[in-house]
Amino acid sequence: MKPLSRDPAALPRLGWTLAALLVLWPLLQLAQFRPAALFEAANLAAMGHFVGAFLPPETSPDFLILLGRATVETLAMATAGIALAVVLALPLGLVLTRSLSLSRLGPGRHGWPGQLLRIAARGLLAVLRGVPELVWALLFVRVFGLGAAAGVLALGITYGGMLGKVYGEILDSVDARPARSLLEAGSGRLAALGYGLLPNAAQELVSYTVYRWECAVRASVVMGFVGAGGLGQLMDQSMKMLNGGEAATILATFLVLVLAADGLSESLRRRMA
Amino acid sequence: MGLSLDGVGLVHANGYRALRGIDLRIAPGERVALIGASGAGKTTLLRVLAASLRPTEGRLRVLDGEPWAASPAALRRLRARIGLVHQAAPIPPRQRVVTAVLAGRLGRWPLWKSLASLIVPADADGARRELARLDLAERLYERCDRLSGGQLQRVALARVLYQQPDLLLADEPVAAMDPALSELTVALLNEEAARRGVTLVASLHAVDLALRHFPRVVGVKDGAILFDLPAPRVGDALLRELYAAEGAVPESETDTLAPVDRSPLRCA
């Protein structure tokens, strides 16, 4: 019988498996992966006591009024935050848009001020969105005190950074010829934007903004953990007092809120599609 | 160890009648070809024989068992003894040939062996032997999406050979092959069945292949058996009647196998 050739994938597979184990082991150590911790008596008792108190959920009128106010505050924070983000993102996004660049019209490349401006805008956006919204919130709470204002500003800044980048990408992804011909005919950039780019890009821009609003609702739910108002603040208090009943009601509210935001944003986007 | 069908019929959930009043006895070790126009019900009949489609009426015995009266575990054991070569090779494109062939024995292997074989092929030599009979040994470690349609169909065939079933079923096993290869492949199926003494039932598109290689030929028309004769007695008149367009069912009926569109109504 002729000798059989070996599985050519055997050695690489062995290597990758070993490498994965070698990497995974220190990672597990770093993450202090210790499932046994879940079953230690003290932890079991704390969790059991807390979860045991989930039933019945808190439904006293006083608490429900508080909860309702916090819910509205959460939604308002998300909406105001997104509004701020759009205000921030629009000019920066426009600066990024190549289709609106006058310096790219003619032959040659003598548009270095424009280039510089674009690089600066890109860097600014990267910093705005590179710092998580919760970190901004933590910082703003120190400047403006506890409350929703810090949350709104934090959302506005981080989401402004995300929206600005994506706005620029969307505007560059649509057909640039209408805008280009307008620019070549000597019209202003805003006119070129309004008549050349927006008709094709508007739907995608709005759709992405709505999607981000949905994310903002999720984000503003937890702003309260750093003192920036809304439902999170209520949750933080209930958790610190280990009040299971209140926590259960708040968790249920989270659920409804997130699913409703999901549904609303999906139906809005579908209606536009 | 044979097959017996008494008054077997099958009506699909959508009300379409695919089989009606099938009476068929096949002795152990017999080799039978199914012929008929596309849409006549050959695929459905083979899937009923494979105990993968449950008839809605009649009595079915396969390999001395009643599949639909058995427990799930017993049904699984019975199915492990039945090998069906599908019309469209049901093999994931990114899978390697060796894995696709070894998958034939999943029904017999303990689960740990199946799992381990995903990382290190448990029986590469066995897979190579079956592939060698189909002239594909050198493709052992290649990915299936590198193969042509005919090669892929031979891989699917190698899988069923590797399964070493007691009942060998084949649904258009040579549809994607050229005539010379078809001839060889059908001969191989018959040789395998004869050597191991197992029952073979194959549906074939090409009548001449069926008549030349199989002792017994069953003609299927409109979900019923039109004739069941030794090959030499199948004449032109019968064949004309079998393939007469009159009453032929739309082509799509064979597609009881095709995947139902399960994509949910989602916005893109």
Next chain:
Amino acid sequence: MSKAGVSGGGLLALVAVLAAVGASFAFLDMPLGALFTGAAAAEAADFVRRFFPPDLSPGFVARVGFAALETLAISLVSTLLAALAGAALALPAAGRHGRPARGAARFVLNLLRSVPELVWATLMVLAAGLGPFAGTLALALHTTGVLGRLFAEALENTPPAPAEALAASGAPALAGFLYGTLPLVAPQWLAYALYRWEMNIRMAAILGFVGAGGLGALLYYSLSLFHEAQASTVILAMLAMAIAVDGASAWLRRRA
């Protein structure tokens, strides 16, 4: 011209959105005016000044480096756990084990997904004690919900024929899945898991605010102790990590 093309419904939606934004600002009672007074500006400037220069002493940079590594570990281990659990829940959620199982699995996935990571983290700190393990569990729970749903959608769009053929030759369900379905969905599942990993790196950096380890814990302590110079080092590290992840994923996507 294009303005005239705006439909009545579009105009109505615009008015509704503007009203919602106005109502939000009114409800929140934002002291926007107070932000722009001289005193506030001076105070803010003073606050910002305290962050400079960042603390780059070797001892602290080493601590930040370790915390960054811990953050990376939390994100990777949690994504791995979530991919496994998500796959296990995606099978019933895609309807492979009947309708009741489908409903139950979808409910569990929605529950896991709806509770934000940070809330899971506060719960897990109770269940597993302070530290990165709580953060790992929290991220894993939320990500299981997200990945489970995405995985199930991918499964629903996968041809069932290969797995059905294996089941018809007596293969057990798990073997049939691994040999017949997994090779078909694996690329998409992998893409989803990588995309979630990217998001989890960002998230792992802030879970420390509630005591779940990583860079966030360090930032929280520094700010609580009014060590703004140290806090700014941590923020720089977060920024560097975010930009690195952004760049890496963009590079990978271009290559893919």
